[in-house]
Amino acid sequence: MCGIVGYIGKKEALPILIKGLRRLEYRGYDSAGVAVLDADNVTVKRVRAVGKIDTLAEKLKAETMAGTVGIAHTRWATHGGVTEDNAHPHTDCSGAVTVVHNGIIENYRELKKRLSTKHVFKSETDTEVIAHLIEAHYKGDLRLAVEMALTHVQGTYGLVVMHRDSPRKIVAARLGSPLVIGVGDKEYYVASDTSPMLAYTQQVIFLDDGEIAELTDSEVKIVNHHDQKIDKHTEQIDWDEAAAQTNGFAHFMLKEIFDQPTVIKDALRGRLQVEEGTAHLGGLNMTEEQMHKVRRVILIACGTASYAAMVGKYAFERLAGIPTEIDVASEFRYRDPIIDPHTLVFGVSQSGETADTLAALREAKRKGAYVRGIVNVVGSTMARETDGGTYIHAGPELAVASTKAYTNLIAVLIMYALQFGRTNRVTVATGQRVVNAFLEISEKMTRALKTSAAVRQIAEKYRGYKNFLFLGRGINYPVALEGSLKMKEISYIHSEAYPGGEMKHGPIALLSPEFPVVAILTKNQLYDKMRSNIEEIRARKAPLILIATEGDEDARALADDVIFVPQTMELLEPIINTIPLQLFAYHMAVLLGKDVDRPRNLAKSVTVE
Numbered sequence: 365m366c367g368i369v370g371y372i373g374k375k376e377a378l379p380i381l382i383k384g385l386r387r388l389e390y391r392g393y394d395s396a397g398v399a400v401l402d403a404d405n406v407t408v409k410r411v412r413a414v415g416k417i418d419t420l421a422e423k424l425k426a427e428t429m430a431g432t433v434g435i436a437h438t439r440w441a442t443h444g445g446v447t448e449d450n451a452h453p454h455t456d457c458s459g460a461v462t463v464v465h466n467g468i469i470e471n472y473r474e475l476k477k478r479l480s481t482k483h484v485f486k487s488e489t490d491t492e493v494i495a496h497l498i499e500a501h502y503k504g505d506l507r508l509a510v511e512m513a514l515t516h517v518q519g520t521y522g523l524v525v526m527h528r529d530s531p532r533k534i535v536a537a538r539l540g541s542p543l544v545i546g547v548g549d550k551e552y553y554v555a556s557d558t559s560p561m562l563a564y565t566q567q568v569i570f571l572d573d574g575e576i577a578e579l580t581d582s583e584v585k586i587v588n589h590h591d592q593k594i595d596k597h598t599e600q601i602d603w604d605e606a607a608a609q610t611n612g613f614a615h616f617m618l619k620e621i622f623d624q625p626t627v628i629k630d631a632l633r634g635r636l637q638v639e640e641g642t643a644h645l646g647g648l649n650m651t652e653e654q655m656h657k658v659r660r661v662i663l664i665a666c667g668t669a670s671y672a673a674m675v676g677k678y679a680f681e682r683l684a685g686i687p688t689e690i691d692v693a694s695e696f697r698y699r700d701p702i703i704d705p706h707t708l709v710f711g712v713s714q715s716g717e718t719a720d721t722l723a724a725l726r727e728a729k730r731k732g733a734y735v736r737g738i739v740n741v742v743g744s745t746m747a748r749e750t751d752g753g754t755y756i757h758a759g760p761e762l763a764v765a766s767t768k769a770y771t772n773l774i775a776v777l778i779m780y781a782l783q784f785g786r787t788n789r790v791t792v793a794t795g796q797r798v799v800n801a802f803l804e805i806s807e808k809m810t811r812a813l814k815t816s817a818a819v820r821q822i823a824e825k826y827r828g829y830k831n832f833l834f835l836g837r838g839i840n841y842p843v844a845l846e847g848s849l850k851m852k853e854i855s856y857i858h859s860e861a862y863p864g865g866e867m868k869h870g871p872i873a874l875l876s877p878e879f880p881v882v883a884i885l886t887k888n889q890l891y892d893k894m895r896s897n898i899e900e901i902r903a904r905k906a907p908l909i910l911i912a913t914e915g916d917e918d919a920r921a922l923a924d925d926v927i928f929v930p931q932t933m934e935l936l937e938p939i940i941n942t943i944p945l946q947l948f949a950y951h952m953a954v955l956l957g958k959d960v961d962r963p964r965n966l967a968k969s970v971t972v973e
């Protein structure tokens with residue numbers, strides 16, 4: 365969703381801001397803008413454009429925007445249409461205050477009505493009220509004016525502000541929408557995530573909710589809403605600029621699909637114990653006694669992360685024998701979930717910023733559950749708000765459609781299940797089988813990636829179809845769901861996913877020679893059951909693409925097209941079997957000329973409800 369970048373220092377701000385906006389493009393946006401403060405001439409120049417950063421950059425060619433202080437924004441429209449007037453930065457009446465904002469100001473209508481008697485509004489956005497509120501409170505101290513303004517505001521914000529009359533200062537405030545400060549040599553960056561600053565610094569300060577930061581040339585001062593100073597640690601992050609490049613791949617998504625064999629090793633490293641046949645995830649922060657008392661696990665997530673969680677459910681129930689539920693976060697938070705102190709709740713999230721997942725975890729915490737996070741983005745809100753948990757170490761995931769985070773989330777969930785299982789019913793020998801399967805998984809993922817050229821040919825063959833049905837059973841049902849979601853997201857082809865056994869209860873009516881089926885038929889305990897479902901499809905003459913185990917010649921005879929993948933332990937199959945489906949969606953989208961990395965209407969990090 366919306367992205368923020370700001371800079372104060374010795375360098376020209378504009379190139380840093382534009383490069384930063386490009387780094388934020390992955391979040392999804394529909395307009396962009398930049399404002400630079402020229403301290404010598406005490407002027408603020410602002411340029412905004414609807415559409416891509418390239419359009420903004422084109423417009424900027426006709427401008428001179430000198431200055432070493434500036435802020436910029438990518439907007440994903442919520443309040444008000446996609447227009448230049450609604451694009452950020454927004455200003456007050458005189459153009460002295462300039463504001464960029466992520467989040468939603470819930471009481472903006474009342475505030476706008478009140479302010480309209482003395483202030484002139486130029487946009488339909490909720491954000492603009494903040495600029496006018498700051499104008500109303502400004503008496504020479506920008507930080508104080510922001511603090512005062514925010515006392516009137518209800519809602520969420522990641523906010524960055526400049527004032528023409530405080531030319532060597534930027535003020536940033538956070539409540540419910542992340543902000544990170546990058547610490548350079550007598551220069552500071554501020555952004556909605558670390559990606560715009562990775563080229564310059566890996567020293568960062570994560571702002572927490574309720575904190576306001578004042579950045580000048582020489583220092584960062586952080587206060588709370590009562591203007592009391594807060595001492596914060598500067599943290600070193602291990603992601604670097606190289607990890608955020610396409611490295612010769614045509615798209616981030618393809619690069620991230622191919623990253624998987626490498627980053628899964630990062631998720632497993634130091635966590636598997638071969639001798640004991642277990643895994644150890646230190647971040648769990650629970651004693652064995654507390655672990656024994658866990659009676660129920662709830663995995664809370666959205667979208668792709670919820671499909672990873674589904675695999676986690678199989679693993680927890682099979683290995684640890686603990687009843688496990690998956691709850692889609694937006695549903696969980698508005699039900700009246702039954703939670704007791706023996707419930708362990710995991711938030712499962714790539715970004716760690718998904719608004720619904722965060723709210724659901726807060727609800728679970730309020731009701732007394734153990735709450736832990738399984739997260740990719742270091743320093744994200746989920747990582748900070750939970751009482752423990754684990755980073756999945758997938759590295760920056762910049763394509764909107766999640767791929768490598770999904771497989772790493774699964775790996776961590778299975779390791780957790782093993783860790784719990786070994787405290788109750790899993791033997792050393794069984795535990796060792798899981799550990800050994802993990803030790804071979806990276807090499808098998810590399811083999812699964814070798815299907816890419818064949819998958820592209822299949823995509824060529826099927827590119828004209830308007831619908832697909834994805835089928836899987838057992839642990840491969842979440843794989844079918846994920847394959848279908850990827851197809852919808854990036855190629856905009858309608859697809860549905862069903863458990864194989866559910867076909868004859870309705871969806872089979874859809875099947876015809878115009879409705880291809882993608883089915884997962886790998887060698888596991890449900891092979892014969894799935895095979896029967898496939899016979900039912902063949903009888904309806906629907907074109908059939910199978911994901912099958914290497915060496916299964918029967919599968920070749922059954923289907924129109926087969927993609928062979930290496931065999932692994934059943935529990936780990938989703939890590940392998942999802943790869944050709946990621947590739948199928950990718951190649952299909954490329955062939956159809958879609959914007960693979962930034963599909964329409966989608967945002968990478970869904971920070972609003």
Ligand code: F6R
Binds near residue numbers: 715718766969970
């Ligand atoms: C799909 C996708 C989304 C996310 C979902 C949750 O490719 O990326 O469905 O999985 O929005 O996001 P996180 O994992 O950041 O909580």
